[in-house]
Amino acid sequence: IACMNQDKCIPLRYICDEDDDCNDDNDEDDELCQAWSNDDCERGSAMCQRLGNSFCTSIVSYCDYQDPPCEGNLDPRI
Numbered sequence: 001i002a003c004m005n006q007d008k009c010i011p012l013r014y015i016c017d018e019d020d021d022c023n024d025d026n027d028e029d030d031e032l033c034q035a036w037s038n039d040d041c042e043r044g045s046a047m048c049q050r051l052g053n054s055f056c057t058s059i060v061s062y063c064d065y066q067d068p069p070c071e072g073n074l075d076p077r078i
Helices: 030-036
Strands: 045-050 053-058
């Protein structure tokens, strides 16, 4: 995942790990962590909501979609 304010990428597993890996705390943002953390999906997947339905989607694949499958303002760039 690319950090928003610098030319740096971090592994997905570093998101919301309570460590400031992007050096600006963007990878620990409360909204980002709420959107990507869940207990209902397998590791490497996140709960997604769209058109009133909830489903699990691959975090890696999410970044490849032209039209992301999840509603909300989550940008694949942190």
